[in-house]
Amino acid sequence: MTVTRSRRSVPDRARRRAIRALAAQLGVAYSVAARLLEQQTRASLPHPSLPHPVDEHRAWMFAAREQRTFHSRVTDTRLAVDLPLGRAAHLVRRFPPMRATGGAGPLYAGDGRETVLSMLYAVLLHESPHRLPPRDELAWAAELGEETAVDFTCSDLDRAARLLLDQERWRLWARVDAALTAASNGTDRHLRDAAVTLGRELRSTSLRGSLDGARQTLDAVLVSTFGGDAPGTRTPTGIVTAVTWSSDGPPTGHEVATSDNVGAL
Template sequence: MTGTKHRHPVPDRARRRAVRALAAQLGVPYSVAARMLAEGRRPVVFAQREQRPFHARVRDTREAVDLPLGRAAHLATRFKTGEPRLRTVLAMLYATVEHEAPALKPAPEELSWVADLGEEAAVDITCGALDQAARLLLDDDTWHLWNRIEAALTAGDLNADPRIRDAARLLGRELRTVSLRSALPAARRTLDALLVV
């Protein structure tokens, strides 16, 4: 025996090393670099997004906490899939989560505070339970999913809060007039990419 220790293989050691190197190179937190690698985003594109002026980042994060329409629009812009109905389907999923599990939505003061930080990662952490619940809706069979969405939009149409009522009416019109089934796989991929870290 030479006395040297054998290093045991550690799963994902190379990926973790790559994430740390990218985080150091871009000057961003580990979680942000991990998300960027998981999404397959190029460092140049990511760096351009992160290096925007603070007020532009805050504008984006304020949109990202505005449920259901703003968060859906933010994610559809952030995770480009080429699916024109992605924003609508995501908004319907978030409206359904808000209706079925209102306790998952953080307090308005918390959402406002985290939005003013201008950090997408902070918003994603705060909205993580909502994002997870929206993704779990997509595991339901399609017929049952559309029934749940329709029930949520019908309830929202009668809500006293004008923000919820207006969103429900807008989404209800979309549900009745447009075929959205083709957007479900894009919504699934988007939420999977969001939740991967």
């Protein structure tokens, strides 16, 4: 006799893994960990008056991050101040792809998103080293274990990286190539090794499909500091897909996807 068993959905399996991991981390019962994650998930959802396409897997990932130990938080923030590669890796982990977008298309997507972000930071380290916060300030912010403190410290750098994506793409790639060439021939071993790694990616991988995801990632981290609606936020007119910025201050506008088109808010 053959018994057919249906596999649980991916979000359900991810939820159970997140609960088990949290229970082990906190030393509490599975049921207690489940309630904690449920509370975090509900708190992260928008107002019920605005129906929202919920990506359950992403919601559980956010909830699990909120339950990290202080040691784990410090490990993450130390990575977040390591430029150019570390901050890019941190942001990609922090803002995972959004699968349920209510017809707005992929958000925070692209296999090369981390590489694109790393290249943007490499350009700024080459062209505008004055934008890099002092090392002692970065180290102090990292040891707090608070992402918001690191975001505030790196906000000028993050904004400059975001604005690089507003220029014509061929100009961007030329600047990336120049920055990586300079770093690979430089004396800073850390930057030289990063440039060699990124140079291989630039010449062997198509990164075009990851540019929007990188833009949305930087939009999200800047919104956490300066306010506004991050990509994926449901508004009365549609779902935010991008944020527009000036050289300083809060957002100057939002691009919103409706059921028919994309418009400015």
